[in-house]
Each structure stands twice: as structure tokens, then as C-alpha cells.
Amino acid sequence: MRFASHRDIARALERALRRAEIPVAFSAGFSPHPKVSYTGAAPTGVASEAEYLELTLAEARDPERVRTGLDEAMPHGIDVVEVLEARGPGLADRLQASEWSVELAGVDPETAAAASRAYLAADGVEVERMTKKGRRRFDTRPAVVRLDVGSGPDGRAPGEDHTTYAILRMVVRHVTPAVRPDDVLNGLRLVADLAPPSSPLMTRLAQGPLDETTGAIADPLTPDRPAAHTTVGTGSEDDRAHDRRVGAPRPPAPVAGARP
Incomplete structure (x- = not known):
């Protein structure tokens, strides 16, 4: 689905x-x-x-x-x-921001954490994306409120003995043009050369009013x-x-x- x-x-x-x-x-x-x-x-x-x-x-x-x-x-x-x-x-x-979970198979959590720190420290991270009006370039950094990194037990993917993986948890404001999780991943590639070997699994966990102080999303x-x-x-x-x-x-x- x-x-x-x-x-x-x-x-x-x-x-x-x-x-x-x-x-x-x-x-x-x-x-x-x-x-x-x-x-x-x-x-x-x-x-x-x-x-x-x-x-x-x-x-x-x-x-x-x-x-x-x-x-x-x-x-x-x-x-x-x-x-x-x-x-x-x-x-x-009311739907001011979204919280996303992005699973990156084959990416070490420490590598993902270092890339996230580099992204958050940047003044701006511009990416390009094809839109209905053609290719457009825009800054993704102002829309990202929070970017954390986690992993499964021992940093391994569920059910796999040798594949490491990292989980990005991000809160992204709803802005124009819309900044999507894949735009943030493109930004991580640009600022820290983070390139997952396989397609990431992205899931929206929440939408709602944004607390600018804590980065939390309310009901x-x-x-x-x-x-x-x-x-x-x-x-x-x-x-x-x-x-x-x-x-x-x-x-x-x-x-x-x-x-x-």
C-alpha cells in the first residue's frame, strides 16, 4: 500500500x-x-x-x-x-509539521549520527527536485526542526545477522515548497556524503501543531x-x-x- x-x-x-x-x-x-x-x-x-x-x-x-x-x-x-x-x-x-521515521539498511548508526550533526550545523542545505514546473532548487535546512539517529539491537536490521542499519527520526515543518524526507536524505548526501546502499523505508508517524521549543508535535x-x-x-x-x-x-x- x-x-x-x-x-x-x-x-x-x-x-x-x-x-x-x-x-x-x-x-x-x-x-x-x-x-x-x-x-x-x-x-x-x-x-x-x-x-x-x-x-x-x-x-x-x-x-x-x-x-x-x-x-x-x-x-x-x-x-x-x-x-x-x-x-x-x-x-x-493545525497540521504545521510532520514526524518521520527513515530506516537506512546498511548504514552504521554512528555514521548517520555524524552526518546528522553536520546537516544541523550547516547554515543552509540546498537540494534540487523535479516539480510540475520543472527542476527547482531550494534550501531544506530551515524546515528541519529535529534530526535524531537510533538503531535496532546491536545496530542490526531485524531478522538479519550481518546487515547494520540506522533509523533517522526527523521533525519537518510544512513549508512551501514542501520539504520531504527524501529531500533531507539528499541534503545528508551533499553535506556528509551519506549514501545508503539500498532504498530507505520512510514512515510518517505524526502530523499536528508544532511546539517550536521542544520540537514535539501535538494531537x-x-x-x-x-x-x-x-x-x-x-x-x-x-x-x-x-x-x-x-x-x-x-x-x-x-x-x-x-x-x-
Whole structure:
């Protein structure tokens, strides 16, 4: 599933909405589309445990009923972990940064740690990437809030006796242009000649509000949780089209829109 594109996931969700008979609202005009909004979708080839989306429904539904119906209708490997009624501002304002885990098989943890220190010490680390508008050069360093290195037992890959590996844990701000984990890896190659012998395994662990002091990422769904509201109004007839937010921070399994 990590190799499913964002468009593949969006199509799977639309089919699941129909199978689960969830009354999603549609846009007006000659070509109506379901009102589904994605924020910060993970790149193709990347797994994720923290993807979020917003649904607008044409009529009220119990959030848990929506979650159960969607989860049962989604393909194997994509789990809908949590659905909440939207009570706060939009998700785009809350998803300020992502935490990533990048497994580097064949890379010694000490070598990776030295490369990370060199990267963090640099004033700027410019890389190039092909975009829709052609090849673009941009500085990745300001977006990287934290970059740590770990390893498995004895620095060996799970289930392998002779292959060492390192695990990078990074927190990256959501900026424009977007800085992805592979951009940071390209930066490590430029500043410290760190070149993994095999393709890295990248997983998004969390998205949410960023604490600039500690580099920690908070739960973006906190404003929507019932505990955050002491009173709940009845709302007007115009409020029958409810927003639903799907997702959960760092769940034990991927959520709708994830690339497990």
C-alpha cells in the first residue's frame, strides 16, 4: 500500500463512501464532486500512520457510525482509526509539521549520527527536485526542526545477522515548497556524503501543531474532542451539513489516506 498514490487513495475513499452509504455532500455546478478535503498527503512510496481528511456530510450522522462504515468498506491495509465532528478551525491551520521515521539498511548508526550533526550545523542545505514546473532548487535546512539517529539491537536490521542499519527520526515543518524526507536524505548526501546502499523505508508517524521549543508535535484533533467543549449548541437548520474529520495522531495502524 505504500506505493499507492494519493489519487489511488482518493478513489478508494470515494468508492468506500458509496459502499458504506454515507451521505457525503457534493459541490454544485455541472461536474459535482464529493466534498472531501485532504491536507498534506504523504508522497508515493511512503508509509503513514497519521493521515487526515475532512468530509462534509449532507445530513447528520453519528461519527462512530461513519468510522465503522468507512473502515469496513476501505481496502485491506487502510484503516479508519477515528472520526470526530469538526468543532474548531480547519485542519490546514493545525497540521504545521510532520514526524518521520527513515530506516537506512546498511548504514552504521554512528555514521548517520555524524552526518546528522553536520546537516544541523550547516547554515543552509540546498537540494534540487523535479516539480510540475520543472527542476527547482531550494534550501531544506530551515524546515528541519529535529534530526535524531537510533538503531535496532546491536545496530542490526531485524531478522538479519550481518546487515547494520540506522533509523533517522526527523521533525519537518510544512513549508512551501514542501520539504520531504527524501529531500533531507539528499541534503545528508551533499553535506556528509551519506549514501545508503539500498532504498530507505520512510514512515510518517505524526502530523499536528508544532511546539517550536521542544520540537514535539501535538494531537491536531484536540479542538474537536468533546472534552475540549463544556457546552454544545443545538445549531441551526443550515448546520445540518456537518464536517467530519478522519484520522488520529500516531495510531497503531494506518488511517484513511495512508500509505502503509
